Amino acid sequence: MEMVVGGTPPxxxxxxxxxxxxxxDLVARAVRAQCLQAQAVAPSSxxxxxxxxxxxxxxxxxxxxxxxATACAQVAEAAAMVRVSGTADAGRxxxxxxxxxxxxxxxxxx
Numbered sequence: 833m834e835m836v837v838g839g840t841p842p843x844x845x846x847x848x849x850x851x852x853x854x855x856x857d858l859v860a861r862a863v864r865a866q867c868l869q870a871q872a873v874a875p876s877s878x879x880x881x882x883x884x885x886x887x888x889x890x891x892x893x894x895x896x897x898x899x900x901a902t903a904c905a906q907v908a909e910a911a912a913m914v915r916v917s918g919t920a921d922a923g924r925x926x927x928x929x930x931x932x933x934x935x936x937x938x939x940x941x942x
Contacts, residue, residue, distance in 0.1 A: 833904070836911045844920035849911050855932050856907060862939040863900050866893060896938055903935035 833856050840846040870890045910927040917924060936942045 833908050833911055836908055836915055840915040841918065845914050845918060848920045848925050849914055849928070852907070852911070852928055852932055855936065856904065858941060859900065859904065859932075859935045859939045862941055863897060866940070867897065896940075900935055900938040903931055903938055906931040907935060 833853065837846060837849045837853060840849055870893045874890055907928060910924065910931050914921065914924045914928060933942065
């Protein structure tokens with residue numbers, strides 16, 4: 833998302849996108865904290881694996897992480913559409929907002 837915003841020329845569109853960055857950062861931090869908590873309870877065999885435990889004790893963490901990653905990709909996609917349009921179009925910004933809200937919900941921030 834930061835790369836999309838960083839490539840947006842200065843102006844209303846960039847300012848509107850910049851307002852979403854702290855919220856996306858909170859989503860990333862929340863998901864990381866949830867993974868660390870699950871890892872502490874039921875360690876995975878690799879640092880690159882979502883903690884599941886020996887009996888798959890945390891399948892909800894994996895599902896939520898995957899869905900949150902998809903929502904974050906949708907945030908970036910919607911933001912790219914704002915960037916490409918070059919305007920702070922209300923409809924396109926609403927799409928960014930919807931994707932951010934979904935990511936926040938999945939990260940248990942709402």
